[in-house]
Amino acid sequence: MQDECLLQMRNIEKRFPGVLALNGVDFTLRKGEIHALMGENGAGKSTLIKILTGVYRMDGGSISIEGSPINIHSPQDAQNKGISTVYQEITLCPNLSVAENMFIGREKGVWVDQKTNEKRADEILERLGIPARGAKQLGNCSLAVQQMVAIARAVDMKCKVLILDEPTSSLDDKEVKMLFDLMRDLKAKGVGIIFVTHFLEQVYEVSDRITVLRNGELVGEYLTEELPQVQLVAKMIGKDLDELNTLGEAGEDGKTRSEEVYYEAKGLSSSEALPFDFSIRKGEVNGFTGLLGSGRSESVRAIFGADKVNGGKVKIKGEPVKITRPIEAMKHGIGYLAEDRKRDGIIAELSVRENIILALQVMNGFFKPISRRESEAFADEYIKVLNIKTASRETPVGSLSGGNQQKVILARWLLTHPDYLILDEPTRGIDIGTKLEIQKLVLKLAEDGVSVTFISSEIEEMLRTCSRLIVMRDRHIVGELTGKDLNQSQVMKTIAGGEAS
Amino acid sequence: MRKTRLLLLVVAVLAAMALAACGKKGNGLIKVGVVNNPPSESGYRQANVEDMEKVFSKENGYELHAFYSIKNDEQLQAAKGFITDGVDYLLISAAETTGWDAVLNDAKKAGIKVFLFDRMINVSEDLYEAAVVSDMAAEGDTAVKWLLSQNLSEYKVIHIQGAMGSDAQIGRTGALDKQFADGKMTKVVQQTATWDENAAKQIVETVINSKEDFNVIYAENDGMAKGAVKALDDAGITHGVNGKVIVMGFDCNKWALRELKAGNWNYDGQCSPFQAQIISDIIKGTRKVTTKKIINEEKGFDAKTITDDDINKYGLGN
Amino acid sequence: MKKKERKLFGNGLGQLAIPIIAICVLVIFNLIRDPSFFSIELLQNSDGNIVLSGNLISVINGASELAILAIGMTLVTAACGGQDISVGAAAAIAGSTFVKVLKSGGQITGFKVLLAFLLACLVAVIFASFNGTLVAVFKIQPMIATLILYTCGRSIAYWINGGATPTVESPILTAIGGFIPWIPVPTPILIVLVMAVIIKVFFRFTSIELFTQSVGINGSAARLNGLNSTFIKILSFMILGVCVAVSGCIGVSRLGLINHETLLLDIEMDAILAVAIGGNSLGGGRFKISGSIMGAYVIQMLTITLWAMKVPSTNVKAYKAIVIVLLVVAGSPVVKKWFEKTVSRFKNRKPEVAAKGAGES
16 A cells, blocks of 8 residues: 555645635545545635645645655746646647647757657657647647647656646536546556546546545545545535435425516617517526527626617516616616626625625715725625625635635625626536525525526526526527426427427 | 828928919019927027017018928928928028938029028038027036126035036036036036926925035026025025025026016026027128138126116017 | 734735835935934025925925826726826926916916916816827727827927916915915925825715726726726826826926926826835726825935935936836835745744635635
């Protein structure tokens, strides 16, 4: 057992001002294994990885490779010691060739022999079964291939430990399969792989062992085959999955609560969305679904006036209204949580408090500022209600984890007490615990009479929360599903263009 | 900016040609083309332009065409335009000292007589009739000579310079630097205020705050002298005729000469912007050219002797 | 207790660390060089008033125009992520307008001065709105947009009065640019105070701070939260316009003279520097006006120090540049990060356990 140990991290400790990010965490990686590192956002995965790659220095503990203790001073140092990382975002240069990317920064002299390098690259790529040629420009390869090139570079640098940080988040199924094949291949060659991901299915597909972290502490290390998926989730979020199951039932209850139509649009169109009809009742939760690019986000943006509105008749509570700009939608009680949190949601450098009061302040107007004390009270209230994990209300929102940023934006819209809330991908890229909390919140809001339009790429999530699904394909609405049609296979069929009800 | 300039240039040339067409009919006027810097450049230039307009007027038998730019290439274009247009005389105050050979040769071939005013150009002397220019060094010398003639027991000078490297600064600083070097005067402080009157005030304030003794302020233009005087006033230090501190300025703005007349300042020197009369005299033959380079007479006014006539005649602005 | 500690190096006081340290260093340096450097005394000026005098007064008084411009420049920087380089030229236009009205016949009365000031404000705000429109509507880089007025502004100022250096004399102007009888503090200092109070009140009774920062940090998100970023950007320029008019009028009143070529010459660069020294990001976003104002005093104190040291004219700019490079580097994110790291490493020797989850990004 001991001799096949590749990497040992013992009792790792890391402090940030005001936060103990890692508290006595152990981690062991054996030769030729794929080891999944699991945990919610904020559990300490990234911190652990950054210590291992020399980005952070640990405040306590020890690291050894093949039995000999080491100190890691910098990312460069980590690479020299055989620890390589491939990040979620490609960190190579798209305008250079594949071969140049593989050997950049490693040339011995000033002169670079292009031809030799390309030949060598081809050999390595072929050996690893990567469908790319050394002479090709990297930017012209698919994302998956780019990722694989990054891995090939790492492998060629004689890495013993390969860290893959969310490598699959922007790949499609076929590409994921290619990547997994490569991972298995490397594993057979004796490389130890640390695999960080949000996708549970992938963990079970490819990994041998799982280490779970929660709140900066080690929960445990398990053999993948011995740990059922439900238990893994329970260990990550620290509570029982029964809650997940009861959620769906709660949704059933709220499905047909009121007949009063809150919002109605006829022939609404914008610069981005083709004309469509849509309505939502008071207290109803409905959803737009469809593949990426099907026009679901564009449609809800048209409702909010986020893009240039070209035409259509809109009624709120039966009264005709004109909504062409976000502020008009807001004045009519509509809130909109945008799809791209970083680009359209958070004001990263501003504090949690300022981010929370922003929408309400805009509605109040330029000359009616919310007093400091009032805004602090609002912030404290929502930090508590939504369980936002932040050092203080004055912490810049950009330094929070993704899930907590999303909660801040939710708080921003809840504070305006909307009658109709549009949530576009509120659960993307955040951990399971927070996803669950957001779904619960949606149902709670509906119970209180708020209409909600919910968009998610995860159909199950939508089935669990929505009472009506509007299916879109190629920028047109192609079906509406309710009642017993609300099941995965029916949704899939409708999206794919089979029989629609 | 540039486009409008070019447009103006085209319009000016067209207008000049139209006028020339009339002129050919023989109205008996002498056609003078002036290439100058724009009046907005400085008070000096404004007086210079006004003087040109006054001297080369219809009443005096002239037909004046003028072009203003601070850009050498635009000036060259305009000069070429005047040559094609067939002016009798070409008067030039160039933005830069180089690049004029070709144009002046053209003028010579076309039989147009060229005068340089205010600034010299690097060309052979036979390409122009005469150059009426200021000698900045002489101006400084005149001022320093006046200062020495005051026979003070000691000279402790605050010297406020203009923008470093400009002609006026170099000329006005040179004479004083020589006195400092010779030990006849003591340099209390020598600092540039880049022609900025408020900076001049702050410089004098700093000297007053450090409790250093001084009895002369030599400011390289009127504005800075005014700033310096303000600092004296704020500290309750007397100045001017019968005051503790002698105040010297340059440029001879009318308002500055009035300060002089009122005894608040002691001396104001001038780099004369009035070259038009000399050139006109040469054209009309009432003045003979002995040397090609004619140094314009530099005025220096003493508070005790200045008259209202001087103010009206030599003062710039209003 | 702990919270206060963190604030020092967080976003609170941390931003002001550089200007405060710079002022302290300059003060200590001058005190060592000349212990009486900051002595203040009462003098009788030529008008018979008892007035304060001394280097400290000179610094604060001399920096008045710069401090006022720095206020407006901070807002424009925050909202637009760029700087207005035409403030000097615009101030010359405002000052010329001020003089033009004052010289237009008749006695100079208080009412006339007020009218002249309001007209100067109007003109400056119109030009600022022009800049603001180019930036906010036509999305031109602020520096490029304001380059237009920077280039032609002083010519426009010339056209207004025609003469090179027209002068105006009036006790009212003397009171604005110098001293009000029986008040020993130079009036420009009082004007800066008034402006600071006005801005403070404006910030207190409007949401400008939150809105400007939101627009500057994330325009797209601000729009989806109902903010009209065009309006906010133009508004920031208009406020700068008012600041320009005030400082232009102070500049004119100090000597009762307008020199369109030299009034507040090169002040745009100093104003931008003041914003940078104040710890504000020139890329927009979070800002602290108090930092910029302190930055203005740092620059002026540096100038006066160099003058008092009798640094030769030709070297003044070089010395200034060296100090400013040091200041800007000291305030750069890289150095700040290094400093924070060192401090936190030092502090982490003490064990502490607090809320989790905020450290990870």
